Amino acid sequence: MGALDEVRALASAVARRHLLDLWDVEMVGQPGRQVVRVYVEGSRGVDLDTVAAVSEEISRGLDLKDPIPGRYTLEVSSPGLERRLKAPEHFAACVGRRAVVKTIEKLTASHRIDGEIVAATPETVTLAAGGEKVEVPLKSIRSARTIFEWK
Numbered sequence: 001m002g003a004l005d006e007v008r009a010l011a012s013a014v015a016r017r018h019l020l021d022l023w024d025v026e027m028v029g030q031p032g033r034q035v036v037r038v039y040v041e042g043s044r045g046v047d048l049d050t051v052a053a054v055s056e057e058i059s060r061g062l063d064l065k066d067p068i069p070g071r072y073t074l075e076v077s078s079p080g081l082e083r084r085l086k087a088p089e090h091f092a093a094c095v096g097r098r099a100v101v102k103t104i105e106k107l108t109a110s111h112r113i114d115g116e117i118v119a120a121t122p123e124t125v126t127l128a129a130g131g132e133k134v135e136v137p138l139k140s141i142r143s144a145r146t147i148f149e150w151k
Contacts, residue, residue, distance in 0.1 A: 003027065006067035007058075011038045014057045018042075018050060023079040024086065032070035036062075039079040046078040081148040088138060091120035098147040101127060103140050114147070 008025045015022040023039040040046055040054055055076035062068065085091055085099060094117050101113045108129070113136065115129025125144075126135045
């Protein structure tokens with residue numbers, strides 16, 4: 001099991017203990033100067049006290065297991081209102097929300113599709129954009145994120 005998988009397993013267990021869901025884990029930077037980002041969410045949101053408790057517990061677990069060689073910085077937060085969508089479950093959780101999807105190849109007149117997520121499967125996401133539905137294979141997505149709209 002690689003370092004990212006070990007961090008993900010630990011963060012998932014800690015999130016569950018705090019009645020939260022693990023949204024994502026990412027490791028960026030160079031070895032010895034990495035940043036480990038853990039994103040958690042809850043049905044009622046995530047407050048700062050909860051983030052601090054989760055961060056402390058993950059930090060203790062990482063100190064014990066030591067899966068990351070060298071120095072690193074741990075950051076724990078919510079995924080935010082405008083969140084990155086990477087996994088099939090991210091798209092499924094955001095059905096009914098607006099998103100912008102950038103694709104590797106042109107599926108419409110542009111590489112960018114801005115619309116409402118109307119369906120998601122393990123292989124595709126369907127957006128209602130410009131009066132039509134566009135089915136996008138997940139393997140064709142370069143990046144995607146939700147769009148927060150003030151009402």
